[in-house]
Amino acid sequence: MQPKFDAVYYEPKAMEYELGKRLREKYKSLPWIEIESHNRIPMLSAAEDADFPKLKRHLVLGIRKTHRYAENHKVSDWLVPYTSSGCRAMCMYCYLMCSYNKCSYMRLFVNREEMLERLLRFDARTAKPQTFEIGSNSDLVLENSVTGNLGWTIERFGKKGRGNLTFPTKFDMVQPLLSLNHRGKVIFRMSVNPAEIVSKVELGTSQLRQRIKALNEMAHAGYRVGILIAPVILLSGWKRMYGGLIDELSDELAPEVKQKGFIEIILMTYSFVQDAINTSAFPGAVQIFDRSIMRGRGRGKYCYRSEARAEAESFLRVQISEKLGMPIIYIA
Ligand code: SF4
Numbered sequence: 001m002q003p004k005f006d007a008v009y010y011e012p013k014a015m016e017y018e019l020g021k022r023l024r025e026k027y028k029s030l031p032w033i034e035i036e037s038h039n040r041i042p043m044l045s046a047a048e049d050a051d052f053p054k055l056k057r058h059l060v061l062g063i064r065k066t067h068r069y070a071e072n073h074k075v076s077d078w079l080v081p082y083t084s085s086g087c088r089a090m091c092m093y094c095y096l097m098c099s100y101n102k103c104s105y106m107r108l109f110v111n112r113e114e115m116l117e118r119l120l121r122f123d124a125r126t127a128k129p130q131t132f133e134i135g136s137n138s139d140l141v142l143e144n145s146v147t148g149n150l151g152w153t154i155e156r157f158g159k160k161g162r163g164n165l166t167f168p169t170k171f172d173m174v175q176p177l178l179s180l181n182h183r184g185k186v187i188f189r190m191s192v193n194p195a196e197i198v199s200k201v202e203l204g205t206s207q208l209r210q211r212i213k214a215l216n217e218m219a220h221a222g223y224r225v226g227i228l229i230a231p232v233i234l235l236s237g238w239k240r241m242y243g244g245l246i247d248e249l250s251d252e253l254a255p256e257v258k259q260k261g262f263i264e265i266i267l268m269t270y271s272f273v274q275d276a277i278n279t280s281a282f283p284g285a286v287q288i289f290d291r292s293i294m295r296g297r298g299r300g301k302y303c304y305r306s307e308a309r310a311e312a313e314s315f316l317r318v319q320i321s322e323k324l325g326m327p328i329i330y331i332a
Contacts, residue, residue: 001142001145001171001172001173001206002145002146003088003106003142003145003146004057005027005030005057005058005059005088005106006030006031006057006058007030007031007032007033007057007058007059008023008027008030008031008032008033008058008059008060008061009033009034009035009038009041009044009058009059009060009061010032010033010034010035010060010061010062011034011035011036011037011038011061011062011063012034013063014061014062014063014110017063017110017111018110019108019110019112019147019149020061020110023059023061023108023110023146023147026146027059030059035060035062037062038060038061038062038063038107038109039062041060041103044058044103044105045101045102045103047102048280049102049276049277049279049280049281050280050281051102051281052090052102052277052280052281053090053281055102055103055105056088056089056090056104056105056106056204057088057105058105058106059105059106059108059146060086060105060106060107060108061107061108061110062107062108062109062110063109063110063111064081064083064109064111064114064115066081067081067115067118068081069081069122069132072133074264074329074330074332075131075133075166075187075189075226075264075329076130076131076132076133076166077130077131077132077163078122078130078131078132078133079133079136080115080119080132080133080134080136081115081137082109082115082119082134082135082137082138082140082153083108083109083112083115083134083140083143083147083149083153084106084107084108084109084137084138084140084143084147084149085099085100085107085109085137085138086100086103086104086105086106086107086137086138087104087105087106087138087139087142087143088105088106088142088204089139089142089170089202089203089204089205090203090204090281091170091201091202091203091204091205092201092202092203092274092278092282092285092288093201093231093233093268093269093270093274093288094274096137096138097271097273097274097277098271098273098274101273101277102277106138106142106143106146108143108146108147112147112149112152112153116153116156116157119132119134119157119161120156120157120160120161123161123162123163124162126162126163129162129163129164130163130164131163131164131165131166131187132163132164132165132166133166133167134153134165134166134167135166135167135168135169139168139169139170139171140167140169141167141169141171141172141173141174141177142169142171142173144173144176144177145171145173148176150167150177151176151177151180153165154177154180154182154186155180155181155182157185157186158180158181158182158183158185158186159181159183161185163185164185164186164187164224165185165186165187166186166187166188166189167188167189168189168190168191168228168230169188169189169190169191170190170191170202170205170206170211171205171206171211171214172206172207172210172211172213172214173206173214174188174214174217174218177218177221177223178217178218178220178221179221180221182221182222182223184222184224186223186224187223187224187225187226188215188218188223188224188225188226189225189226189227189228189264190211190212190214190215190218190225190226190227190228191211191227191228191229191230192208192211192212192227192228192229192245192249193208193229193230193231193232193233193245194208194241194242194244194245195207195208195209195244195245195248196241197233197235197241200285200286201233201285201286201288203282208245208248209252212248212249212252212253213252215227215253215254215257216252216253216254216257219254219256219257219260219261220254220256224260225257225260225261226261226262226263226264226329227249227257227261227262227263227264227326228263228264228265228266229242229245229263229264229265229266229316230264230265230266231266231267231268231269232265232266232267232268232312232316233268233288234267234268234290234293234304234308234312235286235288235290238312239315242312242315242316242319243315243319246316246319246320246323246324247323249323249324250323250324253324258324258325258326261326262326262327262328262329263320263324263326263327263328263329264328264329264330264332265313265316265328265330265331265332266331266332267303267304267309267312267313267331267332268288268303268304269297269301269302269303270288270289270294270301270302270303271300271301271302272300272301273300275289289302293305293307293308294308313331316328316331317331
């Protein structure tokens with residue numbers, strides 16, 4: 001899947017970088033619009049919420065200036081701002097809408113050498129090897145189909161890094177990653193949801209069957225792998241849907257994924273911002289906000305009430321233990 005764009009908004013300085021020049025050539029048939037900063041594009045931020053799908057068709061190129069790593073305590077030790085933020089897909093719960101509102105289109109940062117060098121310097125300084133999450137602001141497998149940055153990073157980190165890289169994805173375009181010399185330093189995490197939820201809620205992402213195939217291929221290629229069941233959405237009929245998902249994983253996952261992989265589970269949180277955008281942009285879409293089983297959590301945010309959470313958690317634990325036998329490292 002090659003994402004399609006209708007216009008490129010760019011910081012002129014980005015054109016001084018090798019990646020900027022390559023993208024200029026790749027997308028030369030599109031209109032190119034000069035901007036002052038990828039963070040401030042008044043003509044796009046003034047758009048209506050209903051224009052969200054149109055905004056998502058734009059590609060934005062800039063230079064990343066903030067590089068602060070945040071500590072993390074799940075699969076990784078650090079969240080690293082890396083080569084992109086935002087994404088071409090339109091999952092209705094996407095956390096990026098909370099940070100960027102309707103401007104969560106794909107932004108690419110062309111100064112990848114600088115970002116990787118910082119990462120390698122940080123990695124060399126730590127007392128013991130650390131794991132770096134490089135995909136917390138975008139989907140790097142999707143981004144890789146535009147830039148090739150993920151393959152470029154894996155090979156270089158494989159040679160010089162001490163720790164590990166990790167990233168989650170909802171895409172199946174892993175072919176360019178399979179033959180890379182990753183030296184066992186990459187943990188690939190495939191995010192899954194029942195096929196019905198993928199097609200109704202995770203708009204523009206790869207289908208479940210293709211994701212499972214890609215996960216198996218990555219495991220065959222020697223990558224360490226995990227599965228993210230995320231976010232769990234308690235729509236009507238959720239037990240049937242998630243029970244079916246675990247059946248499908250049990251039938252289709254390769255033995256090495258079942259033997260060596262792990263599972264993360266995250267229940268959906270939702271916000272006022274996401275609800276406003278989804279209501280305007282996708283008026284006929286499935287309603288993922290359910291007031292009867294959700295409660296407020298901080299300003300404008302919602303999560304499932306504790307009874308609903310407990311029921312989902314115990315259902316998933318039993319299903320996974322009976323049908324998959326893979327370790328669950330956390331449920332959030
Ligand atoms: S694939 Fe990930 S980053 Fe892209 S819209 Fe969906 S949740 Fe957001």
